[in-house]
Amino acid sequence: MxxxxxxxxxxxxxxxxxxxxxxxxxxxxxxxxxxxxxxxxxxxxxxxxxxxxxxxxxxxxxxxxxxxxxxxxxxxxxxxxxxxxxxxxxxxxxxxxxxxxxxxxxxxxxxxxxxxxxxxxxxxxxxxxxxxxxxxxxxxxxxxxxxxxxxxxxxxxxxxxxxxxxxxxxxxxxxxxxxxxxxxxxxxxxxxxxxxxxxxxxxxxxxxxxxxxxxxxxxxxxxxxxxxxxxxxxxxxxxxxxxxxxxxxxNPHVFIAVPRFYEKLYQEVENKLNRQPKPIYHLLCYCLSAGENDSPVGCLFRFINRRLFKSFTSLFGCNIRYLISGSAPIPIWLLKRFYATGLLILESYGLSENVVPIAANRGNDYRFGTVGKPLSPNRVILAEDGELLVKGSGVFGGYVAEQQEDRRLTTDGYLASGDYAEIDEHGYIRLTGRKSDVFKTSTGRKIAPVEIEDLLKSHSKIEHAVVFGANRKFLTTLVTVGAKRPEDAGEMLDFARKLAKTLAETAAELPNYKRPVGAVLSFSSLSVERNELTRNLKLLRRNIQRDYGAWINQLYDALDNGDSIIHQQPLLIEPNIVLLKLPT
Missing domain, CATH: 3.40.50.12780 (ANL, N-terminal domain)
Structure with a gap:
């Protein structure tokens, strides 16, 4: 070549x-x-x-x-x-x-x-x-x-x-x-x-x-x-x-990044918005909300927003046609916010076991909340349990040096993706959860945590959210924040109360059984070095459970105990760890 x-x-x-x-x-x-x-x-x-x-x-x-x-x-x-x-x-x-x-x-x-x-x-x-x-x-x-x-x-x-x-x-x-x-x-x-x-x-x-x-x-x-x-x-x-x-x-024409990059970039926009006087803050938020609509009015607001938020959109230069996101799911709210400023993010989806990306949104054919349509060499179907299967010339033939036939390949040559999905009548694929991440509560409810985590992360202060609740009566979550830890204990409790209220309001749109009842608040970010994130910044859930398991158990014990002080105020456990009950 x-x-x-x-x-x-x-x-x-x-x-x-x-x-x-x-x-x-x-x-x-x-x-x-x-x-x-x-x-x-x-x-x-x-x-x-x-x-x-x-x-x-x-x-x-x-x-x-x-x-x-x-x-x-x-x-x-x-x-x-x-x-x-x-x-x-x-x-x-x-x-x-x-x-x-x-x-x-x-x-x-x-x-x-x-x-x-x-x-x-x-x-x-x-x-x-x-x-x-x-x-x-x-x-x-x-x-x-x-x-x-x-x-x-x-x-x-x-x-x-x-x-x-x-x-x-x-x-x-x-x-x-x-x-x-x-x-x-x-x-x-x-x-x-x-x-x-x-x-x-x-x-x-x-x-x-x-x-x-x-x-x-x-x-x-x-x-x-x-x-x-x-x-x-x-x-x-x-x-x-x-x-x-x-x-x-x-001055790129096309730019590719992982979702976390776009999240951190937009957090700066939120931080600047929060520093504006109330009337300007509400006006700018209205412009962003209006720009999310795919209508003539929305198109007008995107044109306006491109100038209102020029300090943000100009970061990508003046040639940008679209942005591409891959490696991990990107929250739909973030796609809409970028779109409102005139920046289109196209979500794509692939696996290491298929050298050809499985699906992608196109510049002239996209739908937010989906990973787009399959690329030409790929044939996709859904298994009986809803798992996405893919077949094509880019699919691997098995892992190197493994003696047994790879269990991810079906007898007719389809690769089991490990992701639950839905395919609509237009061919757009929507991922509904990682098969290995889905768990059941003790009440028998099946939970796909990514949907809940993405919603919780829509708050600008939240860096990561990890939902727990396997074999438990209700869900809880770990949230890590990018804000500096308040030094004063009173300020810490006030910050925790406000965050608990925000998390509860954010989760209010979910069915009751999907709403976390409590949260472990950590001022320490998840890290690659501690093997809590992959190098592609995906959650290593087992390791996070290992590192935070004691505090998660302590949170469940406090929430189950009607006499615990957690029902009145947050519990400061360690300098960087606070246990919260989310208001109902």
Missing amino acids: LATRARQTPNANAHWSLDIHGQWSPTNISQFYLQAVDLAWQLKTLGIEKGQTVIVLAASSSQWELAHHAILMLGGVIVGIDPEETAEHLETISTLVKIDAMIIDRVGRLEKFGDSVFNQISTVISLEDASESGKSKLHSVTIHDHLDEKLDHTVLSTAIFPNDIATIIFTSGTTGTPKGIAYRHEQIVTAIQAILDTFPEIGQAPCHLVCWLPLSNLFQRIVNLCALAGGSEIFFVTQPQKIIEYLPQI
Whole structure:
């Protein structure tokens, strides 16, 4: 693909990176292709051959992208590993597949893993000078900025077939145990074509895309390949924490992020709204509410809101066509609020076990509260219990190194998604709950917690909400807040009372059996480091239950005890933990 683009449009910009002066500097297709060929030659000299498995352990950058293409040119199998991955996970991965080589962006990466992993790998290659490392099998490669077009291209002569393995990804889902999934070249090409068919704007130049999600994640690599195939320009952001600073400079036409990014961004809008005088606050809230309507009046208000909230909408630059959200469900209220300001978020849905996204809303065909319609290679049906099943050329064939046939594949080749869903008469898919998350109360009510959690999170102060109640008479919830913890005990109790009232009002639209009766309020955020969130920011419910189980049990005991003081006021248990009864 890269070689074809280099022949067709050699002078077109492939990507942009920040130079040492903080200016965006372009690399054209021809130069990028020559750099990839040169790097492939260096890797081949170090022994990398077709079929060998090569780990890339590096921060996302244009160098990562070069390594990706160089390995594919050689017919190697690429495995992207997050630089923040634990040594234990890497050791587990090394037991599932034979690792022939590892590419790192700096020598310091090896300190994290020690000799146990290092000794299992035949060749380690650094993208920075490693001459003083003292490690015999650690080698360096050099990425040259300017190369002669007469560079020997015979490195590409290795026959690569459509059914050859291109990449192995490792997913731990919400279990925490890595599982390997291999995808063939033909499946990657299918995914690229399906995404370009679904989002044709990516292939309509000019189109700026942002590479800021981890390249260890296959989806970001496929997005970059879509840009290459469609003629878009990729901007590499090596410091994701500065994405808000860079977006107006990049001026993206399409932007992709996880729901939590959009939530945190909108929280700033809410915070500014709350600081306005009451008359202005109510006026702006009315404009937002009116802008949510899909009517001529709503269209007028969206036009007005685009200017009223210019400080917010301009964060994405002036070219934005739409935003895309994936990896986890996004609350419908948040979709409507962005829409009210003139920013359209299109929710998509996929699984690690299918390289092709399963479904997506389109720029001209969307419905909030759904994940859109299936992408062309996918065939979707519902099982008898309502679980979504998908079949298509992008579906995996089973986990790597597993001896038994994978239980997620039905006898007729459908992948069991693990999600309950509904499909309406127009083909839109609405997810109703993760099968493994759904539980029953002791009264026999079946609860899908995500719906309740999304509603509770509509309050700007709530970072995360996690609902509990399996085999209990009623529901409770853990809520974490982004607000600074009040130092004074009286202020703390006042804050807790107001939050309890807000949570109760928010949940009032739910049926009685879905309304949480009490809450554990925590001023400590859930974190990836404590294994409470995945790296895609999904809830690891078992671990959250482990960490907060004692306080959840204490909350249930207090609520069941008619003499407990919780029925009169919140209970301050620890400096960062308060137990609440929600008013009825």
